[in-house]
Every structure is written in C-alpha cells, then in structure tokens.
Amino acid sequence: MIRIRAFRAPDDQETCKKFIAGHRHILEVYYGIIKITSDSTEWTKDPFCIVIVAEDAESGRVYGGARIQLAGGMHKLPLEYAIMKYDKNVTVEINNSQLEGGTGEICGLWNSKEIAGMGIGSRILSMTAVGIGDQLNIKSIYALCAPGTLKITHRMGFSIVKTLGNEGTFFYPKDNFVATVMKLNDIYDLSLAAEDERQRILFYRNNINGTSTETGPKGTYDVIFDLKISK
Numbered sequence: 001m002i003r004i005r006a007f008r009a010p011d012d013q014e015t016c017k018k019f020i021a022g023h024r025h026i027l028e029v030y031y032g033i034i035k036i037t038s039d040s041t042e043w044t045k046d047p048f049c050i051v052i053v054a055e056d057a058e059s060g061r062v063y064g065g066a067r068i069q070l071a072g073g074m075h076k077l078p079l080e081y082a083i084m085k086y087d088k089n090v091t092v093e094i095n096n097s098q099l100e101g102g103t104g105e106i107c108g109l110w111n112s113k114e115i116a117g118m119g120i121g122s123r124i125l126s127m128t129a130v131g132i133g134d135q136l137n138i139k140s141i142y143a144l145c146a147p148g149t150l151k152i153t154h155r156m157g158f159s160i161v162k163t164l165g166n167e168g169t170f171f172y173p174k175d176n177f178v179a180t181v182m183k184l185n186d187i188y189d190l191s192l193a194a195e196d197e198r199q200r201i202l203f204y205r206n207n208i209n210g211t212s213t214e215t216g217p218k219g220t221y222d223v224i225f226d227l228k229i230s231k
Contacts, residue, residue, distance in 0.1 A: 001056075001057040001058075001222055001223070001224060002054055002055070002056070002057065002063070002115070002120065002221065002222075002223050002224070003054070003055050003056070003057040003223070003224040003225075003226060004052065004053070004054055004120075004124060004125070004128055004223055004224070004225050004226070004227065005052070005053055005055060005225075005226040005227070006050060006051065006052045006053075006128070006132055006226070006227045006228075006229055007050070007051055007229070007230070008047050008049070008050060008051075008229065008230055009043055009044050009045065009046055009047070009049040009050070009051050009067075010044070010045055010046070010047055011230060012051070013044060015051065015053060015055075015060070015062060016044040016051060017044075018053075018060075018061075018062040019051060019053060019062055019065045019067075019108075020041060020044075022062050022063075022064070022065070022110065022112055023065070023108055023110045026110045026111075026112065027110075042074070042075060043067065043069065043075065045074075046069075046073050046074045046075060047073070048069065048070040048071075048072065048073025048074060048075075049067055049068070049069050049070070049073070050067065050068040050069075050070070050132070050136065050229060051065060051066075051067055052065055052066045052067070052068070052125055052128055052129060052132075052227075053065040054111065054115060054120050054121075054124070054125060057224055063111060063112045063114050063115045063120070064110055064111030064112055064115055064120055064121045064125060065108065065109075065110060065111075065125065066106055066107070066108055066109040066110075066125040066126065066128075066129055067106070067107050067108040068104050068105070068106055068107075068129050068132075068133070068136065068141070069104055069105050069107055070102075070103075070104040070136060070138065071094055071097070071098045071102070071103045071104060071105075072098060072102070076094075077094055077103075077104070077105040077107075077142065078105060078107045078108075078144070079094070079105050079107070079142055079144050079181065080094055082144060082170075082172055082173070082179075083144075083164070083165065083170050083172065083179075083181070086165060086170055086172075087164050087165050087170075089163065089164060090164055090181075093161065093163070093164060094142075097139075097140045097142075097183075100139060100140070101138065101139030101140065102136075102137050102138035102139055102140075103138055103139065103140045103141065103142065104133070104136065104138050104141050104142070105141065105142040105143065105144070106126060106129045106130075106141060106142070106143045107143075107144070109121060109125060109126060109149070111125070117216065117217045117218040118214075118216040118217070118218050118221065119214065119215075119216030119217060120214075120216070122148075122149060122152050123152060123200075123216075124204075124214065124223070126143075126149070126152065126153065126156065127156060127197065127200050127201045127204060128204045128225075128227065129141070130156060130184065130187055130201050131201045131202070131203075131204030131205040131227070132204070132205065132208065132227050132229060133187040134187065134188070134205060135208075135228075135229045136229065138187065139185075139186055139187065139188075140183060140184060140185050140186065140187065141183070141184050141187055142161075142181065142182065142183050142184075143158060143181075143182045143183075144172070144179050144180070144181055144182075145179065145180045145181075145182050146177065146178075146179060147178060147180075150180055150182075152197075153182050154182070155193065155194040155197045156184065156190075156193050156194075156197050156201065157184050157189075157190050157191070157192040157193030157197070157198070158182035158183060158184045159182065159183060159184075159185070159192065160180055160181065160182055161181040161182065161183050164181050165181065168180050168181050168182075169181075190202070204225065204227065207225060208225060208226075208227035208228050209225060209226060209227065209228060210224075210225055211223065211224050211225065212225065
C-alpha cells in the first residue's frame, strides 16, 4: 500500500537521502539533467523545508515526492535561485508575498516508473502540498512548472506570474526547456480551482491522518495519509 507522508526535513534524514537519490535518477535518466537548483542537498537540515513522500507503507521504499520550501528560513526559495539571474524582480515578488502573510514554493516534484500513470506525482503530491499549507503559517505558494505540469497546476487554482520573465516563462533548466512561474495567491481561497481539484485539496487538508481510495489512469488503489507536521 502507498503511504503519503509529510515531515520537516531534519526529522528524517534517511528518507531525505532516498528522496534525493530517486529525484536525481529521474532527472538524469529521463531528462538528461545533471543539476537543478531544487536538487541541492542543503535543504535536508532546514526546518523550513517540508518533505512529502509517496512510499511503500511496509518497506519504506520511496516512489516519489515533493518539497515545500518556506520563505524566511536558511535558504532562498529554489525559484529565486533559478531565475534571479534572468529577472532580479523575483526577489521583490517573493519578499512582498512573505510580508503579505507568508509564502513558500512547491519544488522537487518527481515520481518513479513504479507509480507512473497512477496520478500520484502529478496530482496527489501537488494537491497534498497545497492541502497541508494551513499547517505552515503561509498564505500563498509558488511553483515553477514544466509544460507537463502546467495544466494540473492551473486546475488547482494557480495563476501565471506574468510580471516575471517573458509573461511568466523562462528557459530553465536548459535552453530547450520552458518553465512557467505559477502562484496560488491564497491557499484558503480555492475559488479559481476546478471543482474536483478543490474538493480533493480540501479532503487532504481535513484528513491528514487516514485512508483514501484514489483513482488514476491505471485504476483504483488505496492510500494511507500521514500528513501532520511537527511544530
């Protein structure tokens, strides 16, 4: 059975190592990318970094994951590191969001071939990240999206930050890859989200410890949720 679990990075160094290894393997084997800003290992000691993993409930094998990097911690958001050399206004954008109620970024999203086609990487992990935002003292949240995740991110209520780059887009992490800066302005106001996505986000927010039957392209499967974040 798949378990979706969230924790502060310093609380589980062993799982952080599994996360890093799996993420790097996917980037290198399938995309030919050796290094991106969210691939840094410094976040593993940062209590302002929340890790979400999809793992085997019995063995602990990590099949995928995502991170939420909170502004105001030891490090800048990966988004800022990634694009500040192209557009320095990103720093002003993030600082303003931090002053307006706190902010963070969903980053490092990946899934292995074992769970590909189940809807875990593209949907459950990203919606879980929004869902648990109410535990993190933030109002808004960013995502730097590849073309393949743009549609689902938009359906979750995110909007393109058109004041950055070329109407919100950049060539990143390579010249032949396009990335788009997206932002959910208020994690409590999901009025711009598609109704089915809004309902799932609220479900994950209200059921941080429990089970659910999920349906993806490959069929139906059961999931255990363990999403309570230590203070």
